Amino acid sequence: MEDLLKPDYGVLALTVCNFLLLVYLLKKFAWNRIIGALESREQQIAQDKLQAQQAREAAEKIKSELDEKLAQIADEAAKKMAEAVKMGETQKEQLLAAAKEQSERLAEQAKAQIEAEKNKALSDVRGEIARVSVLAASKVIEQQLNEDAAKAVVDRVLAEVKAK
Numbered sequence: 001m002e003d004l005l006k007p008d009y010g011v012l013a014l015t016v017c018n019f020l021l022l023v024y025l026l027k028k029f030a031w032n033r034i035i036g037a038l039e040s041r042e043q044q045i046a047q048d049k050l051q052a053q054q055a056r057e058a059a060e061k062i063k064s065e066l067d068e069k070l071a072q073i074a075d076e077a078a079k080k081m082a083e084a085v086k087m088g089e090t091q092k093e094q095l096l097a098a099a100k101e102q103s104e105r106l107a108e109q110a111k112a113q114i115e116a117e118k119n120k121a122l123s124d125v126r127g128e129i130a131r132v133s134v135l136a137a138s139k140v141i142e143q144q145l146n147e148d149a150a151k152a153v154v155d156r157v158l159a160e161v162k163a164k
Contacts, residue, residue, distance in 0.1 A: 132161050 136157045 128161065132157055 136154050139153050139157070
C-alpha cells in the first residue's frame with residue numbers, strides 16, 4: 001500500500017508529455033475550429049438578438065399605427081353618427097312641418113266644406129221660407145180673411161214646415 005502513496009516520476013513525466021502532446025494536437029487541428037464554431041455561434045446569437053429587437057420595434061411601431069388608425073376610425077364613426085342624428089332631426093322637422101301643413105290644409109278644406117254646406121243649408125232654408133211665405137201669402141189672399149185668420153193660417157203653414 002505504501003507504493004501507491006509514493007509518486008512514480010516516470011509515469012508522471014509520461015502523463016505530462018501525453019497532456020502536452022494532446023494540447024498541441026488539439027491546438028493544431030481542433031482548437032481553431034472549436035473557437036471558430038463558438039465565435040460563429042456567438043455572432044449568430046447576437047444577430048438573432050438584433051433581429052428580435054428589430055422585430056419587436058417593428059411590432060411596436062405597427063401597434064402604434066394601428067392604435068392611431070383605430071382612434072381615427074372611432075372619431076370618424078362618432079362624426080358620422082352625429083351627422084346621422086343631425087340629418088334624422090332635420091328630416092323629423094321636415095316631416096313634422098309637412099304633416100302640420102297638410103293638417104292645416106285639411107282643416108281649411110273642412111272649414112270651406114262646412115261653410116259651403118252651411119251656405120247651402122241657409123240657401124235651402126231661405127228658399128223654403130220664401131216658398132212658405134209665398135204659399136202663406138197666397139192662402140191669405142185666397143181667403144181674404146181678417147188679421148186673426150191670416151195669423152192662424154201663417155201659424156198652420158209654419159207648423160207644416162216644421163213637420164217636414
